[in-house]
Amino acid sequence: MSKNSEVSVLSTELLVTLDNALALTRDEVRTLHKNYGNASLVTLMSMLNFDRQFVRAEGTRVWDSEGNEYLDFLGGYGSLNVGHNNPHVIRALERVKNLPNIIQANIPTIAAALLHNLAQITPGKLKRSFLCNSGAEAVEGALKLARAATGRKTFIYCRNSFHGKSFGALSVTGREKYRNSFEPLLPECVEVPFGDAGALKRALREHEAAAFIVEPIQGEGGINVPPAGYLVEAARACREAKTLFIADEIQTGLGRTGAMFACQHENVEPDIMCLAKSLGGGIMPIGAFITTDDIWHKAYGSVEKATLHTSTFGGNTWAAAAGIAALEVLLKENLPAAAAEKGAYFMAQLKELKRKYPLIQDVRGRGLLTGIEFAQPGGLANMATMGLASKLSTEYLGSMVAGELLNRHRIITAYTLNNPNVIRLEPPLTVGKEELDYVLNALEDVLKRNKGFFSFAATSAKTVLKSIRGK
Structure with a gap:
């Protein structure tokens, strides 16, 4: 499609109809955003495979165009307290x-x-x-x-x-x-x-x-x-x-x-x-x-x-x-009380993970608004990079952890905007205990596999290369 400056010749043939929009592939969606929207954001999202095409949603779960099912623990930054498509x-x-x-x-x-x-x-x-x-x-x-x-x-x-x-x-x-x-x-x-x-x-x-x-x-x-x-x-x-x-x-x-x-x-x-x-x-x-x-x-x-x-x-x-x-x-459904009860359980289990894994510096929040902050690189590694490792970790470790949760366990989450070293866990208030346990187990798996910033960086680099080869 091309834009024509002659107003008199504009027609619906230049437009993507709703029917056609519903049939767009993941590659087509990415291309349209690159050409007509925020191309740099597309690049950023693509680096950790965050450019999936989600096609269905219900409660705490969403499905992509390839049929994969995900747990949504981002919850629209708190917009989905009653779940998807209530x-x-x-x-x-x-x-x-x-x-x-x-x-x-x-x-x-x-x-x-x-x-x-x-x-x-x-x-x-x-x-x-x-x-x-x-x-x-x-x-x-x-x-x-x-x-x-x-x-x-x-x-x-x-x-x-x-x-x-x-x-x-x-x-x-x-x-x-x-x-x-x-x-x-x-x-x-x-x-x-x-x-x-x-x-x-x-x-x-x-x-x-x-x-x-x-x-x-x-x-x-x-x-x-x-x-x-x-x-x-x-x-x-x-x-x-x-x-x-x-x-x-x-x-x-x-x-x-x-x-x-x-x-x-x-x-x-x-x-x-x-x-x-x-x-x-x-x-x-x-x-x-x-x-x-x-x-x-x-x-x-x-x-x-x-x-x-x-x-x-x-x-x-x-x-x-x-x-x-x-x-x-x-x-x-008394969802505030549900958030209090489930949040207390979730927080207790996350603090147990903090006790076991030094990479977790802090766990904090209230109800089902939870943040996990990660420890910064120290010692010889940080000295050898003249503080660069710590700086990079502050900006990117949260996104790397979120990438691991998404790509390995199909859990959607993200870092907080003002502090990218913190990932938020903010599911719909309708979340079930078994779903909380799934996320806890996934976090432990990620922490076992990656002991620090450099380990996460290597894993993320592999993800980026794989993503580039596949696009």
Whole structure:
């Protein structure tokens, strides 16, 4: 196919139809992405054979175009709490398929029900929600709300945090790699160490901040759990400074950590909460930020201010229906409690692996949000490479372990974006104990076969060469 600049001759013959798209081979998919999308990402994914073509999914399992079955322990970065293609969510979409999906000149029916439901399940006085399309959009909306409600400009955020890659969200994301190419970002954004209440208090004294935004557990930072009491102390310090406390529960929320929301482990009531990912039941893109009556009215509580923050697709019928159904599954199947029980078992077994294998430096998390951090090369090997071995290990060991799990055991996982030396294990909350055991056994097999960074590097090199020969 070739592009023709003459608008008058454009026709469907230039397009790939849906029928043809469904019939594309793995090679054809790769070629289209290379030609029309992010070619460098295709190269990166291909190196460790992460460019498989998945054609079916159900619950915790997916199947590729060659008929191989995989366990999904990545879970869409927390988007699949109720599993792949949950039948209750799909039935909900079937029930609304003939309703208008997007009509701007009305007050949408299904969205009204979801707004009510969010107010019922969130902590404290959280009541008024804005429905959007993603986590980054929810963060953007929360930041705008904080400025509008307080009249202040400054935001405080945590080192190693991740809140999204749009400009506002990126401005309060704590990794330079993702920020440098896009500077200048929002001004008056102040970074403090995660888990350090004293540093936060100093920043609150030095800056008249609109809001402090924090993940109750840092996801992309490496599944970092703060010290006990940190969130309580942070929320109290924010109240004393008249600074709004924003809890980013996009990855930690909706049952993932063993409670409906991670901040509830310490009985913290945020001023604003951000949600997304699994709110769409693993099928529809949807996000939300929710706040109190008082804060909402300060920002948008008049006819003149009613349209200051809007979204074309936010609260559309299909997305809202998926959100309603996802919440029903979470509550009816008591998935937060399931995450707590299964997560405790999984964590105990992973810590036993840590005791046996020095390559595991740390295991941490809560519920079914788990991270494994790997030890760095030391001694003569690292000295001989002038520290290069340690640097390479920090950036690539996590992906090598994930590659081994995928290629040898057909388990899907990945490293965390801000700390590539950590792999996350984040399955759907519907995961079974036998599936947890399978992953534990697979991890032990990988650790037995590979004693350190250089061993993994040699294995990965073989995988890359095999992949290149086969393409």
